[in-house]
Amino acid sequence: MSDSPSKQIHQGRNIKRFREMLGIKQEALAYELGEDWSQKKISLLEQKEEIEASLLSQIAEVLKLPVEAFQNFDEEQAVNIISNTFDNGSVGYQKNDNCTFHPIDKIIKLHEEKIALYERMLKEKDEMMQRLEKLIGK
Known part of the structure; x- marks a missing residue:
């Protein structure tokens, strides 16, 4: 089984991940996006696998992140990179006696x-x- 680039990135889940990492509540994001947004609408948005480009750029602007963060971030790939990069003695962890x-x-x-x-x-x-x-x- 090969790692094919056709694996779909879940953009809504990525929005949720980055929003939570930034400590921003759904209500706050909804407020920043405008009057026709609510916490429930943000919750539904975060469940969508694919999100319109114009909306993604609007969210990226509010969260001060590049649109590519939502389009390209793959948690599985990130975990693999981290687990293959960080071990005892590497940059992430240093034993200090x-x-x-x-x-x-x-x-x-x-x-x-x-x-x-x-x-x-x-x-x-x-x-x-x-x-x-x-x-x-x-």
């Missing part, structure tokens, strides 16, 4: 900084309340 910090230590430090900030904010609030009470009390 020389790590100078532990991730948990970083999390603890961030947590401590957050607590210190919260305490400063409470102190400032208390000082502001005291000043307001003095102003009101006069």
Whole structure:
């Protein structure tokens, strides 16, 4: 069985994939496309295998992506490329035995900084309340 270029790319599914990767909700895309669009219409669009070129270019403009992203992206092919490219020692994954910090230590430090900030904010609030009470009390 040969990999023939006749395999159909599901353009609607590609729109959904890229929309989700960009963190855009169906409602937001519908809003950007205009009044005659709704969340339900976007949902139905994302189920279509092929989409009119003019609509694809409109969606591409809204998502700030090239039209070819929807027309040519093949998940199966992308997975094959990734699995054949990334292995131990390749660009995507590098074992690092020389790590100078532990991730948990970083999390603890961030947590401590957050607590210190919260305490400063409470102190400032208390000082502001005291000043307001003095102003009101006069």
